[in-house]
Amino acid sequence: MTSPIIIALDYSSREEVMAFLNQFNQPLFVKVGMELFYKEGPAFIKEIKELGHKIFLDLKLHDIPNTVKQAMKNLAKLDVDLVNVHAAGGSKMMKAALEGLVEGTPEGKQRPLLIAVTQLTSTSNEQVVEEQGISSLTTSISLYAKLTEESGLDGVVCSPLDVEIVREAAKGEGFVTVTPGIRLAENSADDQVRITTPAKARELGSNYIVVGRSITKSENPVQTYEKIVSQWEGVTV
Numbered sequence: 001m002t003s004p005i006i007i008a009l010d011y012s013s014r015e016e017v018m019a020f021l022n023q024f025n026q027p028l029f030v031k032v033g034m035e036l037f038y039k040e041g042p043a044f045i046k047e048i049k050e051l052g053h054k055i056f057l058d059l060k061l062h063d064i065p066n067t068v069k070q071a072m073k074n075l076a077k078l079d080v081d082l083v084n085v086h087a088a089g090g091s092k093m094m095k096a097a098l099e100g101l102v103e104g105t106p107e108g109k110q111r112p113l114l115i116a117v118t119q120l121t122s123t124s125n126e127q128v129v130e131e132q133g134i135s136s137l138t139t140s141i142s143l144y145a146k147l148t149e150e151s152g153l154d155g156v157v158c159s160p161l162d163v164e165i166v167r168e169a170a171k172g173e174g175f176v177t178v179t180p181g182i183r184l185a186e187n188s189a190d191d192q193v194r195i196t197t198p199a200k201a202r203e204l205g206s207n208y209i210v211v212g213r214s215i216t217k218s219e220n221p222v223q224t225y226e227k228i229v230s231q232w233e234g235v236t237v
């Protein structure tokens with residue numbers, strides 16, 4: 001997967017996305033989430049793909065194993081590069097997701113990478129302790145990362161601040177960390193809790209960062225994107 005910077009296209013219509021993408025004259029790695037997919041559907045995925053962009057289809061599947069497997073079979077036909085589930089669905093569900101993806105990928109095509117969300121970047125330690133009765137956020141992230149790797153998935157979604165915990169729990173060389181919760185120094189957290197900058201994310205070992213509003217809501221998205229790319233590239237790893 002080319003660019004390590006994944007732009008979250010959190011728009012609600014095709015028109016807004018096209019206006020955004022038309023400002024760039026280079027292939028991007030973009031993320032299509034629920035807001036856009038529920039409005040524009042598979043046809044728009046195909047259109048974005050035909051423009052030459054890589055796609056992370058972020059639908060965060062979480063259901064009984066059979067339902068997730070059948071859904072993944074359908075997603076596999078969309079020729080996207082990356083898809084995800086919630087690790088909280090458990091190992092049986094994650095294995096079923098992978099089976100569905102393998103079965104659904106057309107012959108001669110590469111199956112999309114499959115990753116699992118550990119704990120959302122909008123979640124705090126207090127929240128998981130109080131609302132989910134979990135001993136700590138760190139324990140939960142560590143357990144989910146290990147379970148994800150043991151289930152045969154390709155990596156996790158986590159905060160850059162969690163990458164160290166993930167690497168301790170899942171030691172496979174090619175296990176990828178895709179990390180949202182990115183803010184430029186001057187930006188506010190919005191609804192995110194566990195955030196950091198692009199440069200710090202790379203220092204912490206993230207393989208990919210997911211950036212939404214810092215780019216899409218900026219006055220000059222192309223310039224902001226370039227700034228993030230140069231911050232990322234400026235870090236020696």
Ligand SMILES: O=C(O)c1cc(=O)[nH]c(=O)n1[C@@H]1O[C@H](COP(=O)(O)O)[C@@H](O)[C@H]1O
Nearest residue numbers: 008058119120121157180181210211212213
């Ligand atoms: O799976 C994701 O992409 C995801 C997981 C997570 O824990 N936190 C998280 O923010 N995301 C997504 O990453 C993007 C972050 O957007 P911004 O906060 O605007 O940069 C959104 O599209 C979220 O849906």
